[in-house]
Amino acid sequence: MPVTMNDVARVAGVSAMTVSNVLTGRRVVSDATRERVEAAAEQLGYALNLTARHLRAGRTNTIALVIPNLDHPYFGELAARFDRLLRSTGRHLVVEQTGSRREAELSALNVARLRLYDGVLLSVVGMRSEEIATLRSDMPVVILGEQDVSNRFDHVGMDNVGGARIATSHLLSRGSRRILILGGAPEGDDASGMSLARTNGWRQAHHDAGMTPEDDLIIPLEIPSAEHGHATILRLVRDGFAFDGVFTVTDTLATGVLAGLSESGRRVPEDVQVVGFDSLDGSRFTVPPLTTIDPGHEEMATEALRLLDRLIERDEGAPRERVKPPARLIRRGSTR
Amino acid sequence: MPVTMNDVARVAGVSAMTVSNVLTGRRVVSDATRERVEAAAEQLGYALNLTARHLRAGRTNTIALVIPNLDHPYFGELAARFDRLLRSTGRHLVVEQTGSRREAELSALNVARLRLYDGVLLSVVGMRSEEIATLRSDMPVVILGEQDVSNRFDHVGMDNVGGARIATSHLLSRGSRRILILGGAPEGDDASGMSLARTNGWRQAHHDAGMTPEDDLIIPLEIPSAEHGHATILRLVRDGFAFDGVFTVTDTLATGVLAGLSESGRRVPEDVQVVGFDSLDGSRFTVPPLTTIDPGHEEMATEALRLLDRLIERDEGAPRERVKPPARLIRRGSTR
DNA sequence: CTGTTAGCGCGTTCAT
C-alpha cells in the first residue's frame, strides 16, 4: 500500500491536516512541527496522491491537445509550442492522438467532460463543420485549424486565403507563369476547407495580376503527404505536363515535390519554383531551402490559450471569438 | 455543479450503486431499471467523473512517455508508435516533454509516483548513468534510449555500435575512403553514450576492413541538430578539408549536411556519400533520399510495453531485462 | 436483482 498523509501524520504525531499544511504551505506551521512532518514524510517515502487532490479540487491543471497525429511534424511542433506556454504557467499538456478519426475526436472531447482536463484544444479533421456545431459545449473547448466552425465555439484559424495569395503572388512576381497548386480543390470537389481556401488564394493572386489560371493546374490529392507529392510530380513530369512553378498546400507535400523534381532532373528554382505552406522547422534544410508561408504559429498558440483560459475562468459572458493571425512569406532558395 | 451518479440515482429512483452497475455493466440489472437509469442519465446530461474512478480504482489506465521534445521528428514518431500500441489495448498515452532538463526528467518520474500514471516510459537524456542508478524504482519504469543503465531498471536500447558499423562498412564498400563521423566522440571527450558507441562502431568498421581511421575525421558537435550539421559541413568544405563520405550520428544531422553539400556544390553520392542513423519518416524524401540505419523501432516499442506491463502486473519476481534489437541498413540514393 | 455502508486520499470549513 502506498504511504498516505495519515501515515505521515501518525509517525509525526500530528493530524493529517497539519501534514497537508506543511506540504502545501497554505497555512503557517511552527518550525518544530514542520521539521517533524518533513522527517516523517522523508522516512516513509511519502508521495502526494494527485488523483485525490484533483478529485478534491475539481480541477487538474491539465490541458489536452487533441490532434490527428504526433508523427507529423506540423503537429509535433504545435504540441511543443503549447507545452512551452503551459509549462510557463505551471500547467500540464497532455496530447491525445485521434488518427483523424471522427470517433476518436468525439471520445477525446468526452474524456475532457469526464473532468480529466480543465480544457481542450481541439484540432478537428475528421468532423465536418455541421457536425462540430452539434457538439456539446459544456466544457472549455477551443477549436484549432481551418474549419469553418459554428459560433458556439472559440476558434483559432489561419489566413489560408491570404497566405496562398501571398505565396502565389510571389511565384508570379518571380516569373512563374504555369503554377500548379498541388493538393488544391477543383470546382465542385468536396475537398477540405483548407484545400478550398488555399485554392481560392491561388486564384485570387492570379486575378490580382490580371490573369486567369487554367483549371488543369489544380491537382487534387487524397492526402497531402510527401509520398503523394513525390509520386504526383514524377507522373506530371513524365507525362510532359507543362509547369514552371508549384504551390504545394503544405510543406510536407513540398518535401516530396522537391525530391521528385530532383530525381527527374528539373532544377529548383531555375526550371521550377516551389513554395510551401506551414513553415515547418525542417523546411529550412530541404534542398534547396523551402520558401513557405508562416501562418502565424506563435500568435495562434498564445491566442488559443488566452481564449481557453477565459473559458476556464468561467468568463461565460464573453462572446465567442474567432482569431486569424496574418500570414507572411518566408523567402528561401526554392524561389528566385 | 456537474451532475453526479447520485443525481442520476435520485431521478431514476434507485441507488447510486445501481447507476454504477448500469454504466459499467459489472453486475446484472433488470431491463426496467436499466432503462430508467439510462433515461435519467441522458436527461441530466450525466458524465462520469474519471478522476473519482481513478482514485477509487488506484490506477488510471494511462502510461506516460517522457521525452525531451515533441518537435523533434524522432520523438514524434516514437510517441505515435506507442500511442497506437496502447490504444489497441484500451489505454492512454500521455506525453511529457522535458526539454532534456534533468529536473524535468526527475519531476516527470515524480508525477508518475503521484499515481497519475500506471507506468512510465522514460527517455533519458539530461541524466547520466550514475544518476539514473540512484532513482527510486518504486514505480513501473522502463528506460528507453542509449544510456548504459543500472540493472535496477528494464532497458530498451538500440545497437549503436552495430548500426554504426554497418553504416560505415557500407560507405567503405561503396568506395569512400575518408569518412567523417559527424557528431562523433573524440578520445577522452565526455560525449553522450550514443555518440561514443556510434564512434566505436565507425572505428570497428574500419578495423574490419584492415584500416585505421584518422582521428581528424571525428567531428564532435554540441547538439546533433540540422543547423549544426549544416554549418559544420559548410565550414569543412570551405576549409578544403578532405572527405568523400559522411556518417552522421542522426538523420536530422544528415538533413543539414545534405543541404550544406548541395549549397557548396558537392554532389551526393558522386563526390560524397552520406549515411544517417534513425530512419526517420522524412528521410525517404530528402534530396537525395537518405541511406540510414533502422535501429528496430517497432520491436523496441513492443518490447518496452511488454516489460512495462510486466511491472504493472507486479510480476516482481522477474529479473530486469535489457533489450537491444538488431539494427539494419536502409539503402537509398545518398550512397552509391 | 438492488441497497447500505464504507473508504479511496486530500483539503475546505469551522472550531479551539
Added chain:
DNA sequence: ATGAACGCGCTAACAG
C-alpha cells in the same frame, strides 16, 4: 498554530 469532521464522486464488499 493545530485539529475534527466532512465531502469531492465512485465502487468493492457485504447484506437481503
